[in-house]
Amino acid sequence: MKHLKQIAFSQRPVIILLVMISLLTGAAIIGQAYYFVAIVEGVFLNNASFQAITPLIIGLFVVLAIRATLTYWSGRTGVKMAAKVKKNFRKSLLSKYAKNPVQASMQGQSGKKVSVLMDAIDDLDSYFSSYIPQMIQTAIVPVMILVAVFTQHLYSGLIMIITAPFIPFFMALIGVMTKKKSEEQLDKMAAFSGRFLDTLQGLTTLKLFGRARKQRELIKESSLGFRDATMGVLKVAFVSSLMLEFISMLSIGLIAMEIAIRLVVYEGISFFSAFFILILAPEFYQLLKDAGSAFHTGRGSMVAANKVTDELEEDVPVVEWGSAPLVTKNQPPEVELKAVSFSYKEEGFSLLNIDTFIPAYSQVAIVGRTGSGKTTLLHLMAGLVSPTEGQVRVNGKALSDYKEKDWFEQVSYISQHPYLFSGTIAENIAVGGPKGSTRAQVEQAAEKAGIDSFIKSLEQGYDTSIGEAGRGLSGGEKQRVAIARAFLKQPYIILFDEPTTGLDLQTEKILQQSLQELSRSSTVITVAHRLHTIQAADQILLLDNGKLIGRGSHEELIQTVPEYRDMVSVQQGGEAQ
Ligand code: ATP
Numbered sequence: 001m002k003h004l005k006q007i008a009f010s011q012r013p014v015i016i017l018l019v020m021i022s023l024l025t026g027a028a029i030i031g032q033a034y035y036f037v038a039i040v041e042g043v044f045l046n047n048a049s050f051q052a053i054t055p056l057i058i059g060l061f062v063v064l065a066i067r068a069t070l071t072y073w074s075g076r077t078g079v080k081m082a083a084k085v086k087k088n089f090r091k092s093l094l095s096k097y098a099k100n101p102v103q104a105s106m107q108g109q110s111g112k113k114v115s116v117l118m119d120a121i122d123d124l125d126s127y128f129s130s131y132i133p134q135m136i137q138t139a140i141v142p143v144m145i146l147v148a149v150f151t152q153h154l155y156s157g158l159i160m161i162i163t164a165p166f167i168p169f170f171m172a173l174i175g176v177m178t179k180k181k182s183e184e185q186l187d188k189m190a191a192f193s194g195r196f197l198d199t200l201q202g203l204t205t206l207k208l209f210g211r212a213r214k215q216r217e218l219i220k221e222s223s224l225g226f227r228d229a230t231m232g233v234l235k236v237a238f239v240s241s242l243m244l245e246f247i248s249m250l251s252i253g254l255i256a257m258e259i260a261i262r263l264v265v266y267e268g269i270s271f272f273s274a275f276f277i278l279i280l281a282p283e284f285y286q287l288l289k290d291a292g293s294a295f296h297t298g299r300g301s302m303v304a305a306n307k308v309t310d311e312l313e314e315d316v317p318v319v320e321w322g323s324a325p326l327v328t329k330n331q332p333p334e335v336e337l338k339a340v341s342f343s344y345k346e347e348g349f350s351l352l353n354i355d356t357f358i359p360a361y362s363q364v365a366i367v368g369r370t371g372s373g374k375t376t377l378l379h380l381m382a383g384l385v386s387p388t389e390g391q392v393r394v395n396g397k398a399l400s401d402y403k404e405k406d407w408f409e410q411v412s413y414i415s416q417h418p419y420l421f422s423g424t425i426a427e428n429i430a431v432g433g434p435k436g437s438t439r440a441q442v443e444q445a446a447e448k449a450g451i452d453s454f455i456k457s458l459e460q461g462y463d464t465s466i467g468e469a470g471r472g473l474s475g476g477e478k479q480r481v482a483i484a485r486a487f488l489k490q491p492y493i494i495l496f497d498e499p500t501t502g503l504d505l506q507t508e509k510i511l512q513q514s515l516q517e518l519s520r521s522s523t524v525i526t527v528a529h530r531l532h533t534i535q536a537a538d539q540i541l542l543l544d545n546g547k548l549i550g551r552g553s554h555e556e557l558i559q560t561v562p563e564y565r566d567m568v569s570v571q572q573g574g575e576a577q
């Protein structure tokens with residue numbers, strides 16, 4: 001990614017505008033000093049009449065007005081530039097997260113992501129809204145002032161030239177010190193928000209294990225750490241502005257003394273020049289000091305920019321999609337896995353070399369011990385993650401050749417823990433369906449999923465709010481909402497991660513019926529735990545620690561794969577109880 005400076009300077013018109021504003025500001029500052037001195041000289045030394053100085057007074061007011069306008073204009077330009085850059089950064093971050101939502105949500109803390117997306121990007125603001133405009137101004141206006149001073153008096157100009165470098169020197173020195181501090185501060189902030197969100201999400205678990213108090217301590221610690229880091233940054237910032245103030249006061253004093261001696265003792269300088277220089281000198285140092293504080297905010301932004309860049313450049317495997325249309329010819333597409341391998345990271349769990357063919361309308365059951373890779377395999381088949389090696393093929397073509405939209409239109413994925421958006425139940429069901437589904441269609445889908453009567457028993461029925469902002473649903477209810485989504489969508493391929501926990505008989509039966517009905521019009525691939533589903537499947541895939549150790553019908557596997565036989569007998573034993 002580009003450096004922040006490059007980003008700023010790639011916006012040419014804005015930079016040119018800022019340069020113009022700076023030139024005009026310089027002229028306004030000098031003009032203001034000129035008019036002010038001329039008025040004072042006219043009134044106090046030359047006893048000029050009011051009429052004689054009226055044009056000067058008007059001139060002064062005009063210049064003041066121009067200066068104020070320029071300040072406003074420069075600020076506005078900077079803020080606009082900042083807004084544009086922030087928008088672009090947020091867009092790239094979002095599209096990065098969206099490119100591979102599954103992987104993105106599996107890796108790293110969500111709290112940290114939120115902190116980067118909101119706070120770190122907001123921290124970029126000051127770089128563009130104050131640092132860049134200020135730096136351009138500092139590069140131009142002091143030089144103009146210096147030239148003006150030199151035309152009046154050589155020695156004052158020399159004093160300015162000699163003292164001025166001390167300010168950037170101290171700025172740089174302090175900058176080096178704050179860089180580390182503000183990096184630390186941002187880290188603490190990210191850690192703090194991450195911890196806070198994690199805790200919120202896991203509150204139930206933490207309470208159950210009596211860890212709530214411990215967690216409170218941790219949050220307290222984490223927030224105190226953040227406070228200390230912030231205070232550290234502020235301390236350095238205050239000390240640095242004190243230092244800068246000191247240097248500029250000293251320099252102005254030096255110039256004043258020199259001028260006073262020349263004016264009173266040697267009489268080698270006119271009152272006009274002396275007063276003119278005395279007015280310009282503070283402006284000169286003020287600009288350098290402003291650059292100093294802009295520099296600090298700029299520093300903070302650079303640290304934040306690194307955070308954003310790191311997040312943007314973090315290597316997550318991306319699911320690439322092509323542009324081929326998926327033509328379904330009124331039947332489910334055929335799915336084939338060819339030597340598919342997948343691993344989450346270099347080391348750790350991996351699925352190895354999976355081959356299978358899934359014809360239209362078939363029912364596939366994926367079975368295996370917990371952690372054997374069933375959900376992972378389902379993610380691969382759904383196109384949520386892409387294989388590290390091998391290919392998922394659909395209708396004889398690589399899945400990644402198709403348009404993303406075309407594929408997902410054909411697929412419903414009912415996960416182990418379906419996600420409910422905050423909204424009403426009706427909205428949550430309609431989210432899966434075609435645009436503009438009517439309430440009647442939603443209700444019909446809910447009825448097929450066996451959740452209609454439950455929803456109607458709620459006080460507000462289909463308009464009950466659920467999800468983060470509303471009431472909760474049980475695991476089984478959530479899955480039935482997800483199944484209702486599938487009924488509404490009528491996809492050709494249904495991927496279903498069955499709940500591992502036992503359901504009550506009633507729910508089981510409804511699930512069974514629902515799936516049977518869905519399987520009439522679609523290919524159904526189920527991560528199956530119930531013997532019933534397993535036996536009914538045309539094809540069973542038995543996974544063991546990421547490897548496919550058995551493939552075939554129930555009878556075939558019973559005959560040939562001892563691990564399968566063991567599994568079934570354990571299940572039957574369990575069922576008999
Ligand atoms: P269960 O029956 O309990 O749902 P599963 O067969 O569905 O298990 P998977 O969810 O596919 O198992 O996980 C397979 C393995 O991959 C597990 O060992 C798990 O720890 C690991 N795993 C899952 N998600 C990730 C991830 N995001 N990063 C690294 N490893 C992961």
Ligand code: MG
Binds near residue numbers: 375416497
């Ligand atoms: Mg699973």
